Amino acid sequence: MPEAPAAVAPITQDVLTIPRKLPEGGLRNLVGLTRDQLRDALIAAGTPEKQAKMRVGQIWQWIYHWGVRDFAAMTNLAKDYRALLAEHFEISVPEVVTRQVSADGTRKYLLRIAGGHEVEAVYIPEETRGTLCISSQVGCTLNCSFCHTGTQKLVRNLTAAEIVGQVMVARDDLGEWPVPGAPKDETRLVSNVVLMGMGEPLYNFDNVRDAMKVVMDGEGISLSRRRITLSTSGIVPEIARTAEEIGCLLAISFHATTDEVRDRLVPVNKKWNIATLLDALRDYPRLSNSERITFEYVMLKGVNDSDADAKRLVKLIAGIPAKINLIPFNEWPGAPYERSDWERIEAFADIVYKAGYASPIRTPRGEDIMAACGQLKSATERARKSRAEIASEAGL
Secondary structure (H helix, E strand, O other): OOOOOOOOOOOOOOOOOOOOOOOOOOOEEOOOOOHHHHHHHHHHOOOOHHHHHHHHHHHHHHHHHOOOOOHHHOOOOOHHHHHHHHHHEEOOOOEEEEEEEOOOOOEEEEEEOHHHOEEEEEEEEOOOOEEEEOOOEEOOOOOOOOOOHHHOOOOEEOOHHHHHHHHHHHHHHHOOOOOOOOOOOOOOOOOEEEEOOOOOHHHOHHHHHHHHHHHHOOOOOOOOHHHEEEEEOOOHHHHHHHHHHOOOEEEEEOOOOOHHHHHHHOHHHHOOOHHHHHHHHHHHHHHHOOOOEEEEEEEEOOOOOOHHHHHHHHHHOOOOOEEEEEEEOOOOOOOOOOEOOHHHHHHHHHHHHHOOOEOOEOOOOOHHHOOOOOOOOOHHHOOOOOHHHHHHHOOO
8 A cells, every 4th residue: 555645834934033023912813713613713702603694794794894892882792792803803914113205105004913022014006906915024033135124033923814904004095985874885995905914925825825714704805816916035845735725816015037146146046946846836827827927037237137148037937938027136235236228128128028928117116215126124134245245144
């Protein structure tokens, strides 16, 4: 008889994270619980099993459709039941420490979570949509040498509540919760969510999955899976799980066309190299019915921006439904790289476009408030390393 396959351990980063610091015996937060988890929590607090499904639906709608944070306002629940809920639970979202608004309308939120840690989320308004960029970890383990967030040590994974809470905070700030009795407004200010903030989402898979279940639920925040994009640096063993258990769109922080350069820019490439990553991606559109994969490619002067790089990139991704997002490097104090010249970026884009791939050049947004891609870093962790230290870590 063949041996039973060994149990596969979850993929985790190669560091210890600081455990969550929550008050002992505190109220349980209902934000971020899946419907099944919410049902179990209500029954444990004394809700009769026969009523549990109905109560889940009622409470879910109050929290995620109406944006209510006070059980007393849940007027279709009996007064004694509201008191029971208040005795056992809370509806809590991250605290806004600072809110900055860029000249281009981009909003950056510095948010405080349990344990006093801080993360950043960014809202980017555009003519046809509003994109909220959210974080999945405090800090990051990946140490991508061009990314300011990566110079901040990983502290811990965010909980599902802290991930969903970022969406709720943005809706608070934008006044997007509907008003009972008012005409229905179909305008979506937060129409898209991207997991492209601080951290590597696939190193925090379970919490990210549960949070996205809440965000995608049709009776609440109700964002379609095609309106959610998860960005990963290439944690290969979790890519198929993402298709099967979340089913959102996928973006890959690619940034190089040879293992030699990608090892320097995205060190996780040493564990799962370009060939291994591309093999996993070839199955992704089929697994998730996703339209196409976005390849993110930051343009670094003299590093990865040559015509030869553009031609190699097109050859590498052949057969994968894809678009290439070209990102002019967003500089930060001490950065060991420079942004490619605009003419060079356009020449690179032209080669990719002529090969049949969409190759939009991402307009940098929120640079004046350090809210652009790769610039997020919580203020309390913002101690600067010297340019020489960063260059040394990047192998330059």
